[in-house]
Amino acid sequence: MENEKKKLSAYYKPYKGLFLADMMFAMIGAAITLVIPLMVRYITGTVVLLPIEEASSTIIRLGIFMVLLVIVEGYCNYFIGYYGHVMGAKIEHDMRNEIFGHYQKLSFAFFDNQKVGHLLSRITSDLFDITELLHHGPEDVVISAIKLLGAFIILLVINAKLAFVAIGFVVIMLLYAVAMNGRMRGAFRENRARIADINSQIEDSLSGIRVVKSFSNEKTEMDKFEEGNSRFVDSKKKSYRYMGTYNSGMGVFSTLITVGSLLMGAWLMMKGELSAADLVTFLLYINNFTEPVKKLVNFTEQFQNGYSGYERFVEIMNIAPDIKDKEDAKSLDRVQGEIQFEDVSFHYSENKENVLSHVNLDVKPGEYVALVGSSGAGKTTLCSLIPRFYDVTGGAVRLDGIDIRDVKLKDLRRQIGIVQQDVYLFAGTILENIRYGKPEATDEEVVNAAMAANAHEFIMSLPEGYNTDIGQRGVKLSGGQKQRLSIARVFLKNPPVLIFDEATSALDNESEKIVQHSLELLAKDRTTFVIAHRLSTIRNAERILVLTEDGIAEEGTHESLLAQGGIYAGLYNMQF
Known part of the structure; x- marks a missing residue:
C-alpha cells in the first residue's frame, strides 16, 4: 500500500509548480480565517475602550484591512477552485491516457474475460473520483491542519482550560471517524463494482438494440437493467447508512464543542477568569475548530471514493501483457511469407485441454491454403497464432524461418492482413475506415x-461518396458493402500474408460472388489462409487442410480429397 501511495503521488510531478501554488493559496486562505477573529477580539476588547475619535479612525483602518483580507481570501478560494481543478483534470487526462494505452497492450485473452462496461467504468467514473481526491485531498488536509493547529494555539493563549475542553471533543470526533473508516471503504468499493455492472448492461443492450427490437424484448432488457440497478441501490443504501451514522455523529460532536465551550466559558466568566471579548473570540474560533473537522470528514469520504477507484486502476495496470516484445525482439521489414508450424500445441489459459495438438504445417510463400473442419476443430485458433493474438503453449510458429516470438509485434502484424466474417467498422466516414489500413495513405x-x-x-x-458517414459499426451499409470496405482496408495495408476467416459465409449469393472475386484479387501472389464454411468457395484452393480435434486429418486438393471419400467428402456431400 505504501508503494501504491508513492505511485499515486508521482502523478503530481509534471504539475509541481501548479500544485505548490495551490497549496500556497490554500495556506494563505486558511491563515486569513485565523487572523480575522483576532482582529475582532482586538476591536471588542481594546479599540472600543479608546477615546471615540481614536477608536473611530482605528475601526475604519481595521475595517479596510479586513475587507482587503476578505478580497485576498476570495482570490485564494478562486485559485484553488479553478487552477486546482485544472490540475486535477490534467492528472485525469494523464491517467486516462495511461490506462487506455495499457488496454491497447493487453492480449485477446484479457478481453475474452472482461466486460466492456467494466473497463469503461475504470476509465471514466473511477478516474474522476481519483483526481478529485488528488486535487482536493492535499489542499483539504493542509487547510484543516492549519486551522486546527492555529485555532488550538490561539485558544490555548486565550484560555487553556477552555481550549482543552474543545480539543477533547475533537479527539473523540477523530477516533469516531477512524472507527467508521474501514466500513465505509468496503461499501464504496461495492458501489464501484455495481456501477460497472450497470455500464456493462447498458453497453450490451444498446449495442444489440436491433436484436432487442427484432425479438420485442424491450421488457426483458428493462427487467435485466432493473435488477442491476436495484443491486446498485442496495449497495448505495449500505454506504449511505454508514455515511448517515458517520455524518450525524460528527454533527453531534460539532454542536457539543460549541455547547461545551459556551458552558465552560460562562463558568469561567463567573469566576472572573475570562472576559466577554475573549468568550466572543473563542466562539468565533469554534467555527475554525469544527469546520476543518467537517472538511476532514468530507476528505475521508472522498478518500474512500478516490482510493477504491485507484485500487481498481492499479488492479488493471498491474496486469502484465501476456503477449509482448522480447527485449531483443528483431525488426522485420517486407517478408516472403513462408509460414511454418512446428509441433504446435495450444490451449486457452482458463482451459487446460488442448485446442490444437502437435500440429506440423509448412506453407510456401504465395501459397493458397484452405482450412475446413467441424466447428471447434481449431481453424480460427490456428490462424490467430500467426499474428500472435495468442501465444502457442507448445512448439513454434515461424515466419520466413524466424520464430514469431522473436519479432517485434508491430512489425509482425504489419505483414498480416485479416478479413473476418464479423466486419468491424468504426463510426465515421468511408474514407476514414479504409484509411485505417494505412493511416498515412493519400x-x-x-x-x-x-x-x-x-x-x-x-x-x-452514396450521397457524399467517400465522405459518407456510415454510422456506428457501419449500420447504414449492407453486409456485402461492409465486407468490401474491410477488403479495401487490407488492400491498402498490402501485406504479404492474408487470413480470410469465413469472410463470405454471412453474405447472400450475389454479394458472395462480388466479395469472392475481390478476395481472389487480394490473394494473388500472397500467402493466404482461408477458413472456409462454404466449401464451394475453396474448390480451386491449391491445398485444403481438414482439421479435427486430433490435428490435420486430411490434406490435398478438392478433387483428391473427394476421391479419398473421407471427412472432407462427407462435409462436401452434406452441403451439396
Whole structure:
C-alpha cells in the first residue's frame, strides 16, 4: 500500500509548480480565517475602550484591512477552485491516457474475460473520483491542519482550560471517524463494482438494440437493467447508512464543542477568569475548530471514493501483457511469407485441454491454403497464432524461418492482413475506415484500394461518396458493402500474408460472388489462409487442410480429397 501511495503521488510531478501554488493559496486562505477573529477580539476588547475619535479612525483602518483580507481570501478560494481543478483534470487526462494505452497492450485473452462496461467504468467514473481526491485531498488536509493547529494555539493563549475542553471533543470526533473508516471503504468499493455492472448492461443492450427490437424484448432488457440497478441501490443504501451514522455523529460532536465551550466559558466568566471579548473570540474560533473537522470528514469520504477507484486502476495496470516484445525482439521489414508450424500445441489459459495438438504445417510463400473442419476443430485458433493474438503453449510458429516470438509485434502484424466474417467498422466516414489500413495513405491510394476491392462503384453512388458517414459499426451499409470496405482496408495495408476467416459465409449469393472475386484479387501472389464454411468457395484452393480435434486429418486438393471419400467428402456431400 505504501508503494501504491508513492505511485499515486508521482502523478503530481509534471504539475509541481501548479500544485505548490495551490497549496500556497490554500495556506494563505486558511491563515486569513485565523487572523480575522483576532482582529475582532482586538476591536471588542481594546479599540472600543479608546477615546471615540481614536477608536473611530482605528475601526475604519481595521475595517479596510479586513475587507482587503476578505478580497485576498476570495482570490485564494478562486485559485484553488479553478487552477486546482485544472490540475486535477490534467492528472485525469494523464491517467486516462495511461490506462487506455495499457488496454491497447493487453492480449485477446484479457478481453475474452472482461466486460466492456467494466473497463469503461475504470476509465471514466473511477478516474474522476481519483483526481478529485488528488486535487482536493492535499489542499483539504493542509487547510484543516492549519486551522486546527492555529485555532488550538490561539485558544490555548486565550484560555487553556477552555481550549482543552474543545480539543477533547475533537479527539473523540477523530477516533469516531477512524472507527467508521474501514466500513465505509468496503461499501464504496461495492458501489464501484455495481456501477460497472450497470455500464456493462447498458453497453450490451444498446449495442444489440436491433436484436432487442427484432425479438420485442424491450421488457426483458428493462427487467435485466432493473435488477442491476436495484443491486446498485442496495449497495448505495449500505454506504449511505454508514455515511448517515458517520455524518450525524460528527454533527453531534460539532454542536457539543460549541455547547461545551459556551458552558465552560460562562463558568469561567463567573469566576472572573475570562472576559466577554475573549468568550466572543473563542466562539468565533469554534467555527475554525469544527469546520476543518467537517472538511476532514468530507476528505475521508472522498478518500474512500478516490482510493477504491485507484485500487481498481492499479488492479488493471498491474496486469502484465501476456503477449509482448522480447527485449531483443528483431525488426522485420517486407517478408516472403513462408509460414511454418512446428509441433504446435495450444490451449486457452482458463482451459487446460488442448485446442490444437502437435500440429506440423509448412506453407510456401504465395501459397493458397484452405482450412475446413467441424466447428471447434481449431481453424480460427490456428490462424490467430500467426499474428500472435495468442501465444502457442507448445512448439513454434515461424515466419520466413524466424520464430514469431522473436519479432517485434508491430512489425509482425504489419505483414498480416485479416478479413473476418464479423466486419468491424468504426463510426465515421468511408474514407476514414479504409484509411485505417494505412493511416498515412493519400486519398488516391484509398480510392485505388477501394477499386481493387470492387467497392468504388457503390461508394460513389452514396450521397457524399467517400465522405459518407456510415454510422456506428457501419449500420447504414449492407453486409456485402461492409465486407468490401474491410477488403479495401487490407488492400491498402498490402501485406504479404492474408487470413480470410469465413469472410463470405454471412453474405447472400450475389454479394458472395462480388466479395469472392475481390478476395481472389487480394490473394494473388500472397500467402493466404482461408477458413472456409462454404466449401464451394475453396474448390480451386491449391491445398485444403481438414482439421479435427486430433490435428490435420486430411490434406490435398478438392478433387483428391473427394476421391479419398473421407471427412472432407462427407462435409462436401452434406452441403451439396
